[in-house]
Amino acid sequence: MTAYKVTNNHVDLLISYGVSNEVSFFHDEQMIRLSHENMDEAASLLHWQNEKSLKDRYKHWYSDEPRRAFKLVDTFPEAVAILKLCESYETNSGTADYPMSIAAAIIKAIRSRAIKGLAGYHEAPWVIE
Numbered sequence: 001m002t003a004y005k006v007t008n009n010h011v012d013l014l015i016s017y018g019v020s021n022e023v024s025f026f027h028d029e030q031m032i033r034l035s036h037e038n039m040d041e042a043a044s045l046l047h048w049q050n051e052k053s054l055k056d057r058y059k060h061w062y063s064d065e066p067r068r069a070f071k072l073v074d075t076f077p078e079a080v081a082i083l084k085l086c087e088s089y090e091t092n093s094g095t096a097d098y099p100m101s102i103a104a105a106i107i108k109a110i111r112s113r114a115i116k117g118l119a120g121y122h123e124a125p126w127v128i129e
Contacts (some may be wrong), residue, residue, distance in 0.1 A: 003057050003092045006050050008068050010085060015043045016073035018110045019080055025109035027102050034071075034106070042106055043070040049103035050093040079117030086111040 016033035017023075025032055034042055047067055054061045076082065086107050090098075098104050115121065 003056060004055055005063060006046075006089055006092055008047075009073070010089065011043050011046045011050075012072050013076070014046065014082070014085055014089065014097075014110055015039050017076050018042070018106065018113070020074075020076070020094065021113045023106075023109045023113050025105040027105040031109070032105075034109075040062050040070045040074065046093070046103050046106065049095075049098065049101055050089070053093045053098070056095050058077050072109070076117065079114040082114035083111060084119070085112065 015034065016039070019036060019039050023034045025034075034036070041060055044067075051063070054063075090104075093103060095101075
C-alpha cells in the first residue's frame, strides 16, 4: 500500500476542528482537551506521526520541505468530510505502534466528534427492541 505526506492544510483543518469542538482524548493516563494552548503541539504530533510512517514504509524517504507554522481554520466542511480526512490521515500515518500513539488518540477523538455531527445522528435511536 502506498502512502503520502499529508498536507499542512489537512492537519490544520483536523486540529482546528478539534479545537473548535473542544475535543478531548485520553492518553498516558491523562485527559487532554485540544485547545489554543496546545494546538501547535498537536499539529506537530500529527505531522511527526505521518513522517514516521513514511520513513518506516520507504527506507530512503526524506523531505527537506520546511513545515510551516500551524494555521487555525475557522470554517469547516460537513462532518462526513472530516471523517474522510481522519480516514485519509490514518491510511497515510499507520505504523505498528500507531494504535497506541497520541496521534491515534487525537484522530479517534476528532472522528468521534464528527460522527455526532452527521445528519440524523441525534434523532437516531440508541436501542432497537
